């Protein structure tokens with residue numbers, strides 16, 4: 001029997017879903033930054049919070065939060081990141097090293113890193129822990145550059161490919177499978193297809209947050225990172241230079257198709273209508289390099305790429321017009 005509930009064990013013997021934590025602070029809304037900063041102060045106390053922010057746009061918002069919570073004088077019990085992906089990653093690692101709580105205040109919604117337990121350092125992913133809090137001011141992230149919203153949408157939709165792939169190859173995967181986290185990831189990606197992220201940034205924000213939570217239930221990034229992520233990491237290795245969310249979103253319909261998901265073309269149309277590229281042009285040698293190296297970017301993870309072999313995947317990508325070889 002092959003179906004949606006395949007492999008689901010009632011009572012989950014391994015219990016990876018036991019003791020699941022949720023964010024202790026989750027503030028999502030328009031114009032809430034100031035109010036949320038006061039809330040942080042009331043939870044952690046004055047001068048106990050270290051606020052990190054970037055040099056440019058996020059500086060203004062970071063300074064505002066800092067002016068409310070105060071600069072830390074004594075022991076730091078909370079690290080708050082106000083900014084994009086790299087500031088958030090920095091905060092996650094710093095909080096972990098200091099034994100402090102971490103609160104994420106993204107100014108861009110370009111990936112699920114805004115609410116995930118995963119931190120990225122030197123191109124490698126590390127499982128840290130679920131952020132203590134996530135605060136998203138929709139006025140800020142909704143007015144951020146267009147690419148960030150597009151990239152976030154790609155990263156969210158890639159959950160569909162990642163979790164369908166996980167469902168299929170869970171037996172061959174070294175990471176413990178979680179039906180619940182796979183279900184959460186699939187549902188959040190699918191529900192996004194009903195919205196335009198530029199008109200409804202809230203939907204994107206909620207999807208990315210649920211995706212982050214699903215990773216903490218699974219204890220790994222697997223529900224949100226499958227074959228499309230492997231190819232994207234491999235593109236990064238040749239310095240392709242497109243945003244993470246754009247790359248993973250771009251490859252999503254290809255892997256949906258290869259995993260037998262019949263509505264893969266609806267996903268492709270949705271993405272191209274939003275402004276995703278229709279194809280990527282690569283030199284033959286580059287394409288061989290990218291596709292043959294994809295598996296080694298996350299070697300412990302069995303996906304359709306390992307199942308079929310990279311040559312077949314490349315052939316399909318060319319046949320379906322995702323890759324143009326020159």
Ligand SMILES: [Zn+2]
Pocket residue numbers: 111112155224225229244248
């Ligand atoms: Zn991703």
